[in-house]
Amino acid sequence: MRNLILFGAPGAGKGTQGKSLSERYKIPQISTGDILRSSVKNKTALGLKAKEYMDRGALVPDEIVLGMVVERLKSDDCEKGFILDGFPRNIKQADALETLLGAMGKGIDSVIGIDVERKELVRRLSGRRVCRKCGANYHIIFSPPLNMGVCDKCGAEIYQRDDDREDTIEARLKVYEQETFPLVDYYGKKKLYRPVNGIGSVDTITESVVRAIEAGKS
Numbered sequence: 001m002r003n004l005i006l007f008g009a010p011g012a013g014k015g016t017q018g019k020s021l022s023e024r025y026k027i028p029q030i031s032t033g034d035i036l037r038s039s040v041k042n043k044t045a046l047g048l049k050a051k052e053y054m055d056r057g058a059l060v061p062d063e064i065v066l067g068m069v070v071e072r073l074k075s076d077d078c079e080k081g082f083i084l085d086g087f088p089r090n091i092k093q094a095d096a097l098e099t100l101l102g103a104m105g106k107g108i109d110s111v112i113g114i115d116v117e118r119k120e121l122v123r124r125l126s127g128r129r130v131c132r133k134c135g136a137n138y139h140i141i142f143s144p145p146l147n148m149g150v151c152d153k154c155g156a157e158i159y160q161r162d163d164d165r166e167d168t169i170e171a172r173l174k175v176y177e178q179e180t181f182p183l184v185d186y187y188g189k190k191k192l193y194r195p196v197n198g199i200g201s202v203d204t205i206t207e208s209v210v211r212a213i214e215a216g217k218s
């Protein structure tokens with residue numbers, strides 16, 4: 001069983017690493033940001049409520065996010081493990097996760113923290129573009145698609161997330177520093193936190209992440 005948390009600031013590469021870990025270990029990647037974006041897209045009541053927070057880079061209220069995660073973690077595909085990406089984002093969510101997993105007879109095995117400095121995060125986020133259909137990530141300078149505006153993998157349109165605009169990026173990084181970063185210490189005290197260097201090629205970082213996960217198992 002591998003119950004993992006991928007931790008890091010917005011733009012650290014959690015989504016990208018989560019995808020490759022999910023394929024490697026055959027366990028689902030659970031991105032609260034993706035679930036929320038899909039609710040916004042489908043204009044559900046939850047999505048409409050969440051959107052106002054997301055658009056200004058704030059955290060969506062804990063009750064909303066916790067409700068989603070509870071449902072998701074009960075699914076059969078989480079039996080062999082899961083990769084949480086973008087959750088928990090504050091101490092209250094981390095405490096709630098511990099209680100929830102405890103009630104299911106489970107726990108977190110490792111929290112992998114992807115370290116990237118602030119200046120680089122801003123550079124990555126401001127140039128990020130995402131495929132509307134398959135979620136593939138691009139960067140207008142560092143990894144542009146072959147044809148501008150079109151996904152290399154599935155041919156669908158690529159777009160800039162509303163919250164990847166300059167002023168919202170600053171707000172998100174501030175929220176990360178104030179509310180989410182304290183979790184480094186929280187999981188450090190539980191001896192679950194394992195930092196990896198988030199600068200380098202995607203494959204090199206994946207290797208470091210896998211090494212950190214395997215080290216945590218012994």
Ligand code: AMP
Nearest residue numbers: 032033053054058059060065086087089
């Ligand atoms: P992400 O894709 O993880 O960067 O998330 C995008 C946005 O969704 C965040 O800026 C928040 O507004 C919201 N969000 C995602 N995950 C959470 C969470 N665990 N708690 C509260 N808000 C969240």
